[in-house]
Amino acid sequence: MGRIVLEKVTKRFGEVEVIPPLDLTIEDGEFAVFVGPSGCGKSTLLRLIAGLEDVSSGNIAIDGQDATSTPPAKRGLAMVFQSYALYPHMSVRKNIAFPLKMAKLDQAEIDKRVNGAASVLNLSDYLDRRPGQLSGGQRQRVAIGRAIVREPAAFLFDEPLSNLDAALRVGMRLEISELHKRLETTMIYVTHDQVEAMTMADKIVVLRAGNIEQVGSPLELYHSPRNIFVAGFIGSPRMNFIEGDVAAKYGAHTIGIRPEHIAVSESEGTWSGTVGVAEHLGSDTFFHVHQTGLAETMTIRADGEVGFRHGDRIHLTPREDVIHKFDAKGLRIA
Numbered sequence: 453m454g455r456i457v458l459e460k461v462t463k464r465f466g467e468v469e470v471i472p473p474l475d476l477t478i479e480d481g482e483f484a485v486f487v488g489p490s491g492c493g494k495s496t497l498l499r500l501i502a503g504l505e506d507v508s509s510g511n512i513a514i515d516g517q518d519a520t521s522t523p524p525a526k527r528g529l530a531m532v533f534q535s536y537a538l539y540p541h542m543s544v545r546k547n548i549a550f551p552l553k554m555a556k557l558d559q560a561e562i563d564k565r566v567n568g569a570a571s572v573l574n575l576s577d578y579l580d581r582r583p584g585q586l587s588g589g590q591r592q593r594v595a596i597g598r599a600i601v602r603e604p605a606a607f608l609f610d611e612p613l614s615n616l617d618a619a620l621r622v623g624m625r626l627e628i629s630e631l632h633k634r635l636e637t638t639m640i641y642v643t644h645d646q647v648e649a650m651t652m653a654d655k656i657v658v659l660r661a662g663n664i665e666q667v668g669s670p671l672e673l674y675h676s677p678r679n680i681f682v683a684g685f686i687g688s689p690r691m692n693f694i695e696g697d698v699a700a701k702y703g704a705h706t707i708g709i710r711p712e713h714i715a716v717s718e719s720e721g722t723w724s725g726t727v728g729v730a731e732h733l734g735s736d737t738f739f740h741v742h743q744t745g746l747a748e749t750m751t752i753r754a755d756g757e758v759g760f761r762h763g764d765r766i767h768l769t770p771r772e773d774v775i776h777k778f779d780a781k782g783l784r785i786a
Contacts, residue, residue, distance in 0.1 A: 454638030721767025
């Protein structure tokens with residue numbers, strides 16, 4: 453079991469409150485991702501759950517038991533950090549086995565758990581190597597293996613892929629997601645990368661300045677963002693925002709339209725503009741269009757075969773059914 457409940461949890465450093473009173477429930481077996489810009493409090497919140505930071509007020513319950521004052525080692529959680537923190541002089545086998553040795557388990561049980569974790573993580577052929585003989589992705593799998601053998605109630609991941617290159621990040625995203633499906637254990641994952649959040653999470657928790665802006669599934673946040681902050685943070689490229697007279701025609705202070713929800717034409721459309729920079733990615737092309745009469749530059753996601761060039765005049769038509777409307781406070785009104 454791995455249900456985690458936070459009730460009115462706060463964190464202060466001196467007079468500075470970095471986590472205002474916060475309520476959150478992570479259900480057993482859920483893959484929850486904390487996402488937000490740097491300094492939003494996501495890693496601090498994870499450390500509060502792990503017990504690596506003391507809460508200033510409020511309560512944390514794990515599987516129905518109050519764990520607010522419970523030492524980290526007794527919370528039944530396993531944490532995987534951004535740095536691999538492996539012992540370079542030890543083999544992979546000994547690195548994975550280390551927490552079990554510290555717990556004084558018998559050797560037969562240690563061997564069973566280590567071999568099981570190695571099998572799950574495709575590390576069986578590397579057990580006798582040292583970390584220096586492994587790739588970055590393999591070393592991160594060793595760090596995850598060290599967490600798996602503890603058979604925790606929940607896994608806590610603190611930006612575990614930040615040190616990997618782009619290709620390894622994609623591969624490890626898939627591996628961690630597959631691991632969650634196999635283990636069916638609660639996982640909480642911290643990242644500033646909203647693409648990781650969208651592709652991995654059952655539940656996304658969007659944070660800003662220590663506050664929870666919205667909680668929901670990836671598609672809930674994508675289709676129904678609660679405010680402009682969430683709308684602009686979730687989705688890549690980010691949502692386009694337009695204010696002024698154009699927004700007023702829709703009864704809003706600001707309207708938002710995603711790059712993929714704008715049709716492009718050479719002959720006619722709702723708006724017109726001039727093509728600026730074009731980013732060709734093969735299957736997609738992102739056009740940055742300077743609109744006539746508007747200060748905003750629009751980002752358009754088009755088919756990779758669309759051949760507009762810098763300086764071309766084009767026409768844009770938004771899909772009316774997916775225009776997002778926000779009031780003067782940035783809150784969603786439709």
